[in-house]
Amino acid sequence: MSEEFGKYGLPLEVKFCKKCTMSNQRPSSSVEFKNVKGEKKRPLSFDEHGVCDACNFAEKKKLIDWVEREKQFRDLCDRFRRHDGRYDVVVPGSGGKDSVMAAHLLKYKYGMNPILVTWPPAIYTGIGRFNFDRWLESGFANYTYNQNRRVHRILTQQAFLNLCHPFQPFILGQKNLAPKMSALLDIPLVIFGENEAEYGNAIADNEKPTRDPKYYSAEARLDELYLGGVNARELMERYQFTTADLEAYLPIDPNKLQQVGTEVHYLGYYLRWHPQETYYFSVENTGFMPNWHRTEGSYSKYSSLDDKIDWLHYYTAHVKFGLGRATYDSAQEIRNGDITRDEGIALIRRYDGEYPRQYLDDCLRYMDITAEQFHQVIEEARTPHLWRMVGEEWQLRYPIWETTQNGRP
Numbered sequence: 001m002s003e004e005f006g007k008y009g010l011p012l013e014v015k016f017c018k019k020c021t022m023s024n025q026r027p028s029s030s031v032e033f034k035n036v037k038g039e040k041k042r043p044l045s046f047d048e049h050g051v052c053d054a055c056n057f058a059e060k061k062k063l064i065d066w067v068e069r070e071k072q073f074r075d076l077c078d079r080f081r082r083h084d085g086r087y088d089v090v091v092p093g094s095g096g097k098d099s100v101m102a103a104h105l106l107k108y109k110y111g112m113n114p115i116l117v118t119w120p121p122a123i124y125t126g127i128g129r130f131n132f133d134r135w136l137e138s139g140f141a142n143y144t145y146n147q148n149r150r151v152h153r154i155l156t157q158q159a160f161l162n163l164c165h166p167f168q169p170f171i172l173g174q175k176n177l178a179p180k181m182s183a184l185l186d187i188p189l190v191i192f193g194e195n196e197a198e199y200g201n202a203i204a205d206n207e208k209p210t211r212d213p214k215y216y217s218a219e220a221r222l223d224e225l226y227l228g229g230v231n232a233r234e235l236m237e238r239y240q241f242t243t244a245d246l247e248a249y250l251p252i253d254p255n256k257l258q259q260v261g262t263e264v265h266y267l268g269y270y271l272r273w274h275p276q277e278t279y280y281f282s283v284e285n286t287g288f289m290p291n292w293h294r295t296e297g298s299y300s301k302y303s304s305l306d307d308k309i310d311w312l313h314y315y316t317a318h319v320k321f322g323l324g325r326a327t328y329d330s331a332q333e334i335r336n337g338d339i340t341r342d343e344g345i346a347l348i349r350r351y352d353g354e355y356p357r358q359y360l361d362d363c364l365r366y367m368d369i370t371a372e373q374f375h376q377v378i379e380e381a382r383t384p385h386l387w388r389m390v391g392e393e394w395q396l397r398y399p400i401w402e403t404t405q406n407g408r409p
């Protein structure tokens with residue numbers, strides 16, 4: 001087995017999906033509070049025809065009876081709807097197009113009473129903050145959990161230094177916050193916009209409407225929990241953190257969820273979810289604004305805009321897995337029929353892995369690390385079976401634009 005798998009547990013033989021632009025190097029969502037250095041990822045699976053799970057799921061979605069699904073959704077709403085003036089559904093988000101549309105539909109189409117909860121970005125972009133304000137102005141109240149800035153900074157720093165994964169503290173908090181607020185506010189229904197599994201987790205994760213509790217709940221045994229790749233107890237000793245300091249990043253006790261009867265659902269399971277349409281919907285209904293320039297590393301202007309760390313996050317994915325933001329964006333747009341595979345490949349060739357110049361200094365200042373440390377972490381994270389040095393420059397060994405039709409280099 002050891003000859004077949006390289007760094008991060010990725011297959012040494014690089015294959016690209018025949019239908020989209022994703023490769024077999026794409027890892028699935030991790031259970032982040034168990035993520036340690038050297039963790040083996042579960043890569044995207046391909047079928048015997050060389051087509052990825054995400055594309056197969058996109059095909060399956062075409063056969064879904066959406067009228068029936070919407071009926072199920074109305075039943076779900078009726079099951080949790082309150083008539084006593086209290087909120088009846090928690091909608092997590094920070095004002096991106098998906099959460100905007102989810103909240104809007106729930107309130108104005110399905111007659112629910114949503115309360116928004118936000119785990120805010122580490123470093124808001126101007127456009128992110130603008131869209132968050134528009135969201136609330138379209139008629140919603142919101143609880144924002146403002147992180148302990150010292151703790152969040154140190155965790156982000158450690159996650160970058162140890163795992164080359166600066167977004168981890170954000171992901172942890174974001175997945176945990178809504179179920180926790182559900183328990184705290186006694187509102188059992190939580191609805192996320194779309195299912196991240198659509199981007200390539202096991203197909204089985206898409207077949208049900210609810211999020212697997214393994215991502216956000218566990219008995220809190222500090223010895224077994226890791227944040228930024230460091231054991232929680234060790235972090236507490238090193239930085240004099242109390243358990244309360246780390247509470248926001250720790251999974252919720254399943255017993256508390258059981259008491260309230262918390263259920264975490266995806267709207268994307270019940271309603272046909274198309275990113276471009278979601279974007280147009282948000283523009284029309286809340287005054288959502290795209291960025292005024294192209295996102296570095298891609299060609300898009302309206303996805304994942306709120307957090308300056310996001311740019312660094314995609315850059316690290318390119319270094320670790322050879323997959324940058326243009327790959328993620330194009331794979332999704334190909335599946336949705338917005339662009340062709342050839343167009344996607346051209347966009348990747350042009351933009352993927354672009355150096356995150358715009359916000360890099362802000363990120364380094366935030367994490368309190370030097371440019372030298374940054375480069376050291378990046379070089380250590382680089383995956384040898386994906387990269388080679390040509391002259392003074394790192395180049396991908398198997399770029400998608402040099403692959404043949406069957407997806408093999």
Ligand SMILES: [Zn+2]
Binds near residue numbers: 018
């Ligand atoms: Zn595919």
